[in-house]
Amino acid sequence: MSFLYLFIYVTQVKLDKALVEDLITSKLRILKQHIDKILARFNESSSKEILEKTRKGIYKKTEDDVVELWQLLLAYTKLQEILNNL
Numbered sequence: 001m002s003f004l005y006l007f008i009y010v011t012q013v014k015l016d017k018a019l020v021e022d023l024i025t026s027k028l029r030i031l032k033q034h035i036d037k038i039l040a041r042f043n044e045s046s047s048k049e050i051l052e053k054t055r056k057g058i059y060k061k062t063e064d065d066v067v068e069l070w071q072l073l074l075a076y077t078k079l080q081e082i083l084n085n086l
Contacts, residue, residue, distance in 0.1 A: 017086060024083045031076045038069045047073055 035047060042059065044050050047069055053059050054066045 021083065021086060024079050024086075028076060028079055028083070031072050031079070035069065035072050035076065038065055038072075041065065 039045060039047065039050065042050050042053075042062075042065075044053075050059065050062075050069060051066060054062050059066075
């Protein structure tokens with residue numbers, strides 16, 4: 001019988017709130033630029049439209065773009081939540 005041990009070391013670092021907000025805002029801006037590039041590629045203004053049209057089969061062979069878009073949206077949402085909870 002084998003066991004997998006997971007050790008997590010938590011390090012606390014003090015950061016200025018304004019610095020953290022700036023870093024998160026910068027990352028959000030970069031993510032938004034990537035999202036906008038995908039939207040422009042499909043000539044769409046909404047990520048929901050791309051996801052829905054792909055699901056319905058209107059857009060064919062877009063799996064890579066849709067997966068990337070989905071991951072970008074998840075990262076954006078997570079960072080937005082962190083920023084809102086600071």
